[in-house]
Amino acid sequence: MTQDAGGRLLRVNLSTGSFSQEAVPQEVREQYIGGKGFGIYYLFRELPSGVEPLGPENKLALVAGPLNGTTAQSFSRWIAMAKSPMTGAIGRAVGGGDFGAWLKFAGFDVMLIEGRASRPSYIYWENGHGEVLDAGDLWGHDTEETQVSLASRHGPRTRSACIGPAGENLVRYAAIVCGRRTASRCGMGTVMGSKNLKAVAINVPRQVEVARATEFSSLVKQQIEAYKPHPVVSRMNKAGTTYAALVFHNMGLFPVCNFQRGRLAGIEKLAVDEFAKVKVGNFGCYSCLIKCGQMHQVKDGAFAGHRSEGPEYETIWALGGNLGITERDAVIAADSMCDLLGLDTISTGLSLSFAYELYQRGLLKRSQTDGEEMTWGNHQAMLRLVQSIAHRKGLGKLLGEGSLRAARTLGNGAEYYAMQVKGLELGGYEPRAAKGQGLAYAVSPIGGSHSYARSDQEIAGDSLPRVVDRFADEGKGDVIAFNHWQRSVGEAAISCIFASRATGRELTASLLAAVTGIDRLAGLPYLEKVGQRIATLERLFNIRHGFGRNDDTLPRRMTTEPLEDAGPATGQVVRKLDTLLDEYYDAMGFSRQGLPTADTLRELGLAWTAGFMSARDNRQR
Amino acid sequence: MDVTVRVYGHLVDLMGTRQLTLSLPDGSALDALLSHVPTPEPLGHSDIVALHILVDGRDHRLTGGMQTPLHSGAVVDLIPPFQGG
Structure with missing residues (x-):
C-alpha cells in the first residue's frame, strides 16, 4: 500500500509493436478522476479533427476507474473510448466482467492503443512486459472461443477483452466483450477490428494500491452494510433489469415496432416472471455482491440449449418488442448470438426495426431482403439477419452500417424511419x-x-x-x-x-x-x-x-x-x-x-x- | 367507484397478483386507496415513500400527493425502486 495510488498510462503502438508507460499527471487525476474523465482528456488532446474513425490514426482508450480491482463493491466496470465509426463524434462504451480489474492489477488506469497491426494480432501483458502477438488462429472465432483459447494458452489467471466476427468484419456497431459482458455502444469493437486487434489479454496477480487502506476498508464495510437492506440490491440480484419491461410498457415508455406506438400485444410473454422460468443462475462483475446478471437457458422447443447472460431490459426491448417479437426464447437466442458475434444489441435491433418498417411501408422489397418476410414479430427472420449482419452478407451488409447510413444509401425518404441521434440508435425509452x-x-x-x-x-x-x-x-x-x-x-x-x-x-x-x-x-x-x-x-x-x-x-x-x-x-x-x-x-x-x-x-x-x-x-x- | 391498481416487484409476491380493482367511495383520494391495498401487513410510511406512484401515468407528487383525487376508471401504478437497462 502506498500514499500515491494509481495514475499510469500504457501506450501501445500496433504499427511498431512498441509499448511505453507514462504517469498521469497529478492535476489530471484531481480534475478528471479516471475512467471517462481520463479517456476524454487524452483523446481530446491527441485526436485532431479529420481523423478517420477506422483509420490507424484513431486511438482506442481502454480505461479503468480508481476503484477498479479493490474490495469496494460494484466499481469494476471499464470504459472503451475512441472516435466513433457510427457517428464521427466521441464514442464510449461501458463494459463489465473482470477486464477493468485486471487492467488495474496490471498497474494501469489507461491503455491507449494506437496505429494498426499488419496482421490479426492481440496484445498480451504479463508481469510488467507487453507483446503484440499473432492472432491468426483466433480470427474468425466467436468471443467465447477466443477468451477460452487465450486462457488456455496463457493460463487461467488471464482475462481478456476481445471482438467477435462482427468487429473483424467492421460492422459499425461491433462490441468489445469480456466474459459475456459487452462494451457495446458506438462501435468500439469496430475500432479494434480496424486495427487488426482481436483481443487484449492480461495475465497478472491480483494486487491494487489503496492510498489510505484502513479508512478505505472501513468505508467498504459501510457500503456492504448499506447493500444488505437495500431493495434495489435484492431486486437486481433476483431479476436484473428484466423487471423493467412491464413497468415501462405500462408507462408508455416501451417503444414498439420502431417507435410507431407504445403498446405490444403479448408483452406479458416478455415480463420478468417468464424469464425467471428459465433462469439457471446469477453472474456478477469482479467485486460485486449484487450479481445482477441473469443466466438464462432455454430448456426445450426450437431454441433449446441457447444460453445467455441476459438478456437485459435493453435487449428484451431492442430484439423483442421493438420488432413486435414476444417469443422469449428467440430473444434469449438473439442475445446469445449478439454476445458471441460481438454485436451491440441496441443498434442491431434498431437497424433491423428500421428495415422492418421500410418493408411494412413498401420501401424495401422482398427482392432486397434475402427473401425474408420482414413482418413484425417474425423472429426467425430476425435471427437469420443477425447472422447476416455480423458476417456482412446480403442485406446484412447494408444494415451493418447502422440505420442512418443504410437510410442514406437507400434514399427515397428512408431516413425518416432511422431512429437515431447523430448516427447512434436510441435506447428503449420513448x-x-x-x-x-x-x-x-x-x-x-x-x-x-x-x-x-x-x-x-x-x-x-x-x-x-x-x-x-x-x-x-x-x-x-x-x-x-x-x-x-x-x-x-x-x-x-x-x-x-x-x-x-x-x-x-x-x-x-x-x-x-x-x-x-x-x-x-x-x-x-x-x-x-x-x-x-x-x-x-x-x-x-x-x-x-x-x-x-x-x-x-x-x-x-x-x-x-x-x-x-x-x-x-x-x-x-x-x-x-x-x-x-x-x-x-x-x-x-x-x-x-x-x-x-x-x-x-x-x-x-x-x-x-x-x-x-x-x-x-x-x-x- | 372502481380504480385499477397495478403493482410490480415484491408487491406482486405480497399481493399474489399484478393487477386488481378496488372499489372506493366516490371522491376518494390516493391515501384512501393505499390503505385498502391488500398486503399481508399494511404498507407503512417508509414503504410508501419508497414507491414511485403514478396516477393515470403521472407522478403523484405533481398531482396533489397523497390527496390526489381519484376518479372511476383511474389507473394507479405502485412501482418499487428499480433500475432500467
Missing part, C-alpha cells in the same frame, strides 16, 4: 413519453444513448434535483444538465449505474478520496464540477470534429407524430425541443449555438482547450 429523456438523447455527445444523462426523475421518480413532470414540454433543461454532470462523475469513478443508488453519492465520494489519497474528491460540489468539466470537454471534442447545435436533435417522428396507443402517454409529442436545448445550454454554460463560453472554460479550468480549437470556434465563443 422520448415522447418522457421529454427530458428526449432532450438527453438529443444532447448526448455519443448520439442516442439512453444512459448518458438519463432522466430518472421522469423514468424512476428520482427527486434530485427536483421532481419532473415527464409530459411537460419545457422547464427541464437544467435537470438534464444535472444528470449529465452526475453520470459523468459516475463514469469517471466508474460506478455501476445499477448499484449507484445503493452506494449513494456521499459514500462514493469518500471511497474515491480514500483510494486515491486526493481529499478534495470527498466533496460533492467538487465532484459536480468534475462532472461538468468532463461533459464540457466531450462537447469540445465534438465541436472540434464538426458537430454543433444542428446535431442536437431527435428523429423527426418524435417532433411531428403524436405517440399512438401508449396508455397514459398516448398523444404526446416533443413540441419544444428548441426551448429545451436553450435551457440545457444555459445550465451548461454554453452559448445558444451550443459552444461553451469563455467564462465557462475559465471556470472549469478548460481555457487550455482554446489552443486545440479552430480560430472560427474560438471567435464564435
